[in-house]
Amino acid sequence: MIIKRLAVFVAALFLFACSDEPSITADSQEAASDAKAVLAQASASDGKALYIACQACHGPKGQGNRALNAPSLVNQSPWYLKRQMLAFMEGRRGAHPEDTFGQQMAAIAKTLPDQAAVDALVAYIDSLSGHTPERTVKGDTKKGEDYYTMVCGSCHGPKAEGNELLDSPALAGVDDWYLVRQFELFRKGIRGADDKYGRQMVMMAPALPTDEDVTNVVSYIQSLAEK
Ligand code: HEC
Ligand code: HEC
Missing domain, CATH: 1.10.760.10 (Cytochrome c-like domain)
Incomplete structure (x- = not known):
């Protein structure tokens, strides 16, 4: 039973790894x-x-x-x-x-x-006129709100509207799948290593240690765009 579950888990991980591979079409x-x-x-x-x-x-x-x-x-x-x-x-x-x-x-x-x-x-x-992006990321919005308010809002603004004085862009209204990917790039140091603005995010990224935390926060940010 355990072995079977493990096999399913490994297969799922493999599929995930394949589908996650970035590629240019x-x-x-x-x-x-x-x-x-x-x-x-x-x-x-x-x-x-x-x-x-x-x-x-x-x-x-x-x-x-x-x-x-x-x-x-x-x-x-x-x-x-x-x-x-x-x-x-x-x-x-x-x-x-x-x-x-x-x-x-x-x-x-x-x-x-x-x-x-x-x-x-x-x-x-x-x-060009604004638009509300389609929701593609679903997480626990309430948990996301707590994290957002504690860690992200001080720079990105209470409604994720951005804050030019702190060099921090708007996040509300930006595609949710794109926010997840950018966060991941900062976490791995792939974006931001050679840039004084991006470096701030590289330093902030460990504040959301798991993929689930990122999904929750982005799900909350998306809900701000829908209001
Ligand atoms: C100390 C201020 C600060 C805090 C706190 C902070 N950020 Fe940022 N964030 C920035 C700055 C500055 C940039 C712009 C980086 C650049 O110019 O490349 C940025 C960029 C981003 C981007 C890229 C947006 C895009 O359109 O490319 C995402 C996603 C992001 N932040 C998410 C978050 C999340 C989620 C949190 C909370 C866990 C957070 N940030 C906390 C300062 C901050
Ligand atoms: C061949 C496709 C393609 C074309 C053409 C293209 N872009 Fe992009 N652009 C992308 C991709 C893909 C990204 C996301 C990069 C990433 O994930 O870091 C991007 C990201 C961006 C960003 C960063 C947004 C953010 O929030 O961080 C800006 C700004 C941008 N493009 C502006 C432009 C402008 C202006 C033009 C026309 C001169 C243009 N792009 C042409 C594919 C393209």
């Missing part, structure tokens, strides 16, 4: 090369024209596309989007060999001509 490879072609031609001051390079992955309204691992961008603050774009361009994010999706985004950011193009893009994204 043929679809997203195609989107990436299309994006680079668009960026090579668009005027650096026209955010709308530049955004055509982004929409194959992030969606025409910035709503994200989970199948391509690209998060929604619309509920995020402009100052944070700008900082991330610069981090990708300057190799502070998406440079780690295990950061598969970050590397993909960094390759695209590096084809942007200059900071003016980033400003134009961010202003255009800010003009």
Whole structure:
């Protein structure tokens, strides 16, 4: 009986490990090369024209596309989007060999001509209307609320709306599956090791030691977006 259970457990672990393996699909490879072609031609001051390079992955309204691992961008603050774009361009994010999706985004950011193009893009994204992301992570929202209030809210704000003075982005309204993955990257030191902002999160990540804790907190953050 115990052996049988153990076998089921091992098989489940194996399946989990396989499905968890990050990989870039043929679809997203195609989107990436299309994006680079668009960026090579668009005027650096026209955010709308530049955004055509982004929409194959992030969606025409910035709503994200989970199948391509690209998060929604619309509920995020402009100052944070700008900082991330610069981090990708300057190799502070998406440079780690295990950061598969970050590397993909960094390759695209590096084809942007200059900071003016980033400003134009961010202003255009800010003009798109917000949306409530689909719930994909289900945890114990009440337990998550306790943790969130104790550990995360001091920087990310009581409603996870973000706090620019503390360099902390909004979390409410960001795709829940993306938050889980980013937290995992911080915990493993794959994101944030070479970046003074990201390093704060690398230091914070051990505050949620188990995957269940992360699921609970993210589930609470998602509930804030639905209000
Ligand atoms: C080929 C697909 C693809 C294209 C095209 C693309 N992105 Fe991304 N982008 C991604 C992926 C995948 C991620 C998630 C990276 C990660 O998991 O760390 C991402 C992440 C981001 C982030 C970080 C968001 C956050 O909350 O941390 C920003 C900002 C961003 N992209 C902006 C853009 C802009 C602007 C463009 C157009 C110039 C663009 N992207 C084009 C795939 C793409
Ligand atoms: C000391 C302040 C601080 C605390 C406390 C903190 N964070 Fe952060 N967090 C940050 C900063 C700063 C960033 C931006 C990192 C960057 O620019 O790459 C961030 C980024 C994030 C991101 C990435 C968001 C995105 O769109 O890419 C997630 C997810 C996150 N934090 C979750 C949490 C959770 C969950 C907690 C509570 C366990 C928490 N944070 C506690 C400062 C903090």
